[in-house]
Each structure stands twice: as structure tokens, then as C-alpha cells.
Amino acid sequence: MTDDATMTIRQMCDAFEVTPRTLRFYESKELLFPIREGQKRLFTKRDRARLKLILRGKRFGFSLEEIRQLLDLYDVGDAQATQLSRTYEIARQRLGEMIAQRDELNDAIAELEEQMRWGEKMLSSLSEPKKAAE
Secondary structure: OOOOOEEEHHHHHHHHOOOHHHHHHHHHOOOOOOEEEOOEEEEEHHHHHHHHHHHHHHHOOOOHHHHHHHHHHHHHOOOOHHHHHHHHHHHHHHHHHHHHHHHHHHHHHHHHHHHHHHHHHHHHHHHHHHHHHO
């Protein structure tokens, strides 16, 4: 590492298992603000904290716009009360969506399993006359 305060793009990629393209994309979306030294990008502790939150938000299905808005609330100046409150609100909504998706997926799995059991019976009954004929 260059020092504790900054990391290069390669170090960020290694530490967070992302590609340089991902970091440049988040920078272009104004989610990360690395220090530019010519072509070189140096990421601060703040960038690392923001990237951690971006990746967590993406994992939970938050949109990049929601993530950007939440990150921007950090600087409101109320000890992150607004940021935490809004994050909780979005997370509660997202959790409801994820539970509904899980329930739909469970229903689809159960229906597919039922159809496969039916298919197995049909295949078995179709092969029985062949065995009897042999």
C-alpha cells in the first residue's frame, strides 16, 4: 500500500474484489472521489468506506441512485441521523420486496417440482409397455 491514507486502483480492486472498470464507473456516477495525480487515482479512507457501502447496497438490491442519495446524506451534519433513518426506510422496503420475491420463487419451485413428478410418472408409464413387449 502507498500509505494508510490512500490506496491505488489496483489495491482497491484486490481489497474489494472489483475491477478497475467498476471503480471508474462508480467514479463517473459520483459515488467515489479519488484523488487524481495525472492518470493515477488514489483512493482515501472515505472512498474505501463509501465503496464498502456501495457494494453492500448493491448486494441488497438498492439502486445506484438510492445509494448515491444515501451517501450524500452523510454530510447533512446531524450525526448521520437523517442518513440512518433514510437507509432504514429503504432497507425495510427492500426487505419486503425480497421476501415477496422469495415467496414467489418458492411457489415456482414447488410448482416445477410437482410438474417434474408428473413428468417422471408419465415417462415411467410410457416405458412400462415397452418393457412388457420385450
